[in-house]
Amino acid sequence: MxxxxxxxxxxxxxxxxxxxxxxxxxxxxxxxxxxxxxxxxxxxxxxxxxxxxxxxxxxxxxxxxxxxxxxxxxxxxxxxxxxxxxxxxxxxxxxxxxxxxxxxxxxxxxxxxxxxxxxxxxxxxxxxxxxxPRKLDIPGERLPHVSHYYDEPFKYSFTDVVLVGGSNSAVEAALELYRHDARVTIVHKGADFRTKVKYWLVPDIKNRVKEGKINTRFDSVVQAIEPGRMQIANTHSGEMEWIKADFVFLLVGxxxxxxxxxxxxxxxxxxxxxxxxxxxxxxxxxxxxxxxxxxxxxxxxxxxxxxxxxxxxxxxxxxxxxxxxxxxxxxxxxx
Incomplete structure (x- = not known):
């Protein structure tokens, strides 16, 4: 050898x-x-x-x-x-x-x-x-419409896409998907986006959220994923909610x-x-x-x-x- x-x-x-x-x-x-x-x-x-x-x-x-x-x-x-x-x-x-x-x-x-x-x-x-990828260890994490990697926007136009995470990966994907006609929701366990988000993205994402063009669920964690929907829970009240999810990206690191x-x-x-x-x-x-x-x-x-x-x-x-x-x-x- x-x-x-x-x-x-x-x-x-x-x-x-x-x-x-x-x-x-x-x-x-x-x-x-x-x-x-x-x-x-x-x-x-x-x-x-x-x-x-x-x-x-x-x-x-x-x-x-x-x-x-x-x-x-x-x-x-x-x-x-x-x-x-x-x-x-x-x-x-x-x-x-x-x-x-x-x-x-x-x-x-x-x-x-x-x-x-x-x-x-x-x-x-x-x-x-x-x-x-970091795993959430939740029911449905391995379903075919769930991924830990975001690729490109064109596949997801005119669908409901949920992005889990509050850092660069989730923010960049959310903005790109919104601009390609996806209906986007961000779910993040924190009260706001993470401070390390690229500085040039911050005003863009915050303005899109303020306009209602990108939905957010802050202070929320994922409980389960099923075909077409996701269950989340508010970390303060414990209130459960089902949201539409044709595709899910778990971008948590x-x-x-x-x-x-x-x-x-x-x-x-x-x-x-x-x-x-x-x-x-x-x-x-x-x-x-x-x-x-x-x-x-x-x-x-x-x-x-x-x-x-x-x-x-x-x-x-x-x-x-x-x-x-x-x-x-x-x-x-x-x-």
């Missing part, structure tokens, strides 16, 4: 940044990605625009040149694909990793779901968080894959799900196994993004090469 210096699990922006740093340090590496490159971005809403400016999501020192300040989904997909080609990054696509095992000799074997194995001296997990982390031997805080890692080198409690990007955020995925997660790669590469580790600036708030 070929012995790599480094296996990188995850081919998103942070995984690509890690591969670039590995290449610069002369490491024999391989990216394993369960989908195609930047698969999570491919699954974003088709007309989504990034919060971060283009230069803040660049990797490898390659300029992200676009006409607007903030990139959209398609521009990001093109950019990261071109960067991967420019650096001739080495990867195997559509390989789902099942677990990583530390070996007696100090190296690792990475096991894929199809039975393939990969041997390496070190491993970096850069698997992000978009593959694991996503989480790193804690089960994969556990199968790799990484210890997690039982409440925050934040893994154990060195904040300078990003090495976990398993010597030689590192975390890069949002995978290290636990339930606090809003604290790590491409713009600071990409810098984890340089720190990890420094540690692997025995160099002085560059300090990573952690960005806590985006607004």
């Amino acid at each position: 070929h012995q790599y210096d480094l296996i990188i699990i995850g081919g998103g922006p942070c995984g690509l940044a890690m591969a670039i740093e590995a290449s610069r340090n002369g490491l024999d590496y391989l990216i394993l990605e369960k989908g195609n490159l930047t698969e999570s971005i491919r699954k974003y809403p088709r007309r989504m625009r990034f919060f971060s400016t283009a230069e803040n999501i660049e990797i490898g020192g390659i300029p992200f040149a676009i006409s607007e300040v903030k990139a959209n989904r398609n521009e990001a997909l093109q950019y990261y694909r071109k960067v991967a080609g420019y650096y001739d990054l080495q990867f195997k696509l559509f390989v789902t990793v099942d677990k990583v095992e530390k070996q007696p000799d100090g190296g690792f074997i990475t096991y894929a779901a199809d039975g393939t194995t990969f041997r390496s001296s070190k491993v970096v997990l850069a698997t992000g968080y978009f593959d694991v 996503y989480l790193p894959d804690e089960h994969l982390l556990a199968r790799c031997g990484v210890e997690l805080d039982p409440v925050s799900k934040v893994p154990t890692y060195d904040t300078d080198t990003f090495e976990t409690n398993v010597p030689g196994l590192y975390l890069c990007g949002t995978v290290l955020a636990g339930v606090h995925t809003e604290k790590v993004f491409i713009e600071n997660g990409r810098d984890h790669a340089a720190a990890i590469a420094d540690h692997l090469a025995g160099k002085k580790v560059r300090k990573v600036k952690e960005l806590i708030d985006r607004i």
Whole structure:
């Protein structure tokens, strides 16, 4: 079996940044990605625009040149694909990793779901968080008209659509669906939209709500989903209500894959799900196994993004090469 210096699990922006740093340090590496490159971005809403400016999501020192300040989904997909080609990054696509095992000799074997194995001296997990949606664990959550991912508006014109959540995903989807003739209701457990909603969306969504063009049910939680309708309860009065719902989007966030982390031997805080890692080198409690990007955020995925997660790669590469580790600036708030 070929012995790599480094296996990188995850081919998103942070995984690509890690591969670039590995290449610069002369490491024999391989990216394993369960989908195609930047698969999570491919699954974003088709007309989504990034919060971060283009230069803040660049990797490898390659300029992200676009006409607007903030990139959209398609521009990001093109950019990261071109960067991967420019650096001739080495990867195997559509390989789902099942677990990583530390070996007696100090190296690792990475096991894929199809039975393939990969041997390496070190491993970096850069698997992000978009593959694991937060579940409400309510009756009807798995019905065919219910989804944890919003795609595009045209399928839903002239139907009743309920969006559960009060952050960027729900707000952006609500505005787009309303402008494509869907009858939109937002259900959110809070008293108002979350404060981290993109600032340019706030006046738009609030004005549409004020005009009655987008309905809201604040201070409400979902009790059950049935074909064509949803039951909600007011968190203060306990009053129940059925609302029309031809389609339901549960946009309440996503989480790193804690089960994969556990199968790799990484210890997690039982409440925050934040893994154990060195904040300078990003090495976990398993010597030689590192975390890069949002995978290290636990339930606090809003604290790590491409713009600071990409810098984890340089720190990890420094540690692997025995160099002085560059300090990573952690960005806590985006607004």
